[in-house]
Amino acid sequence: MFFLKQLPTKAMVDKYSGIYCPEYAEKVTNQLKMMREASILVRQLDTYFASHNMSQLKFLILMVIDRELDRDWLYAVEISERLDVSKPVLSRAIKTLTEKGYLSTHKDSKDGRAVVLTLTQSGKSTLTTLLPDYFKILTNHSGEEQ
Amino acid sequence: MFFLKQLPTKAMVDKYSGIYCPEYAEKVTNQLKMMREASILVRQLDTYFASHNMSQLKFLILMVIDRELDRDWLYAVEISERLDVSKPVLSRAIKTLTEKGYLSTHKDSKDGRAVVLTLTQSGKSTLTTLLPDYFKILTNHSGEEQ
DNA sequence: TAAATATAGTTATCATGATAACTATATTTA
DNA sequence: TAAATATAGTTATCATGATAACTATATTTA
Known part of the structure; x- marks a missing residue:
């Protein structure tokens, strides 16, 4: 800021x-x-x-999972490759999103350390609901202080 | 962010x-x-x-007091007119700067609510020390992610 | 293949942003 | 001029950013 x-x-x-x-x-x-x-x-x-009881970070987490072309899930570490945020902050945001029912998590079968993150139906519809006005705010912005 | x-x-x-x-x-x-x-x-x-045990906000507080043309002091409320930050955050930053010895505060003689904020010698020299590299970071910035 | 190292993710703790609600004083209004 | 309102600044509380240090598992190396 x-x-x-x-x-x-x-x-x-x-x-x-x-x-x-x-x-x-x-x-x-x-x-x-x-x-x-x-x-x-x-x-x-x-x-x-x-x-909407959300934050930019939480929104972006849902978005980077959704926009993945060949899969419908990501590891947390993959999210941190796409978003420039510290691991603990990401960890906490993922926990909150899971508690809200926007993300479902399960242990990876191959790597015992990793957690597989998938959007729930609720997570998908939240993302879809938020997107149009997100773009509207981005594009309506005047570039001037009001 | x-x-x-x-x-x-x-x-x-x-x-x-x-x-x-x-x-x-x-x-x-x-x-x-x-x-x-x-x-x-x-x-x-x-x-x-x-x-340098500082923050952008604290730096900007010192700067807006220093750059005042006709006076060497400001009220907190005047700082909040120049910096877009909430009153409690400003209040806390001013308290920290005073404890560090960068600001001196005294009650206004005319308005019993207001506090007059002046840079100490230490505050001035801190500002002067920080300024050159501040501009260097601003201007060296490539505009690319590294 | 056992020991050392790397990696995935979490916990503890702190700094700094916000809002709501407050105290104290100044100003305006009836 | 007393009551109502506005203003200056603070306190309490919370959200969200960071780093340091941790656990658990995977991988590399001697």
Whole structure:
């Protein structure tokens, strides 16, 4: 999350960085602007998911399982290859999704350590319900602070 | 924070959104790409600040006080006008910064509710120390996942 | 093939984000 | 001018991010 509402002026960047170069100041403000815009969008999405007792991470977990082309399941470790999140956070989110009845888990027959994760019917329909407005929020976003 | 490493293909966006429009799919992937890029950058900055026992929020608090043109202090409520963060989170961050000796606080003479926040010498030098590499991280960022 | 190492996943703990509800003071309104 | 409302800031509580250290099983190496 990036909180700064008013970006620093070029003069401020020059002074603070000690580098008096228009391209440098422009690059800095562009990056700050991007972080700000993304933060606003992430927050909108978080609010949306929270109103459905979900979170972005949980939604993305359902999505990466669903979008798998050749299988209808993933190992947790495969999810962590697709989502850039720490193992304990992923572990907890999977536990919550299982408790909610969105994921079914069973031990892998070949590897005693691994857990096979499949979407339940409820998980699939939750994903399907959430998707349209998810895209709507993404695309309606103005790119401006309101 | 946005975790998805591999963006969905155009075909996936079409199917998931039910909207078969190239501009729509492109807008979606652009927004996802932006969130991903910003998340990577925010994470780099968080790591940087953590290595100095700081956080982005605490850094920005010091910065908005320092960059004030006509005064060398701000009320907490003024900081919350400049930073898009909830009051309790701001309150806690200010408390930590005061305990670290980076901020000095005293009651306002006119308004018994308000607290006047000023940078200490240590707060100023911490800000000055952190600024150059902060800009370096912002500008060195490749925009690619590594 | 036994010992060492790697891998899958969990538990404990902490930092930092949020909202709801609060205290204390200032301002507005009837 | 007393009562109602607004404002500044805090406390309690929860969700969700992280790392460190762990268990259990699989794989590699001597």
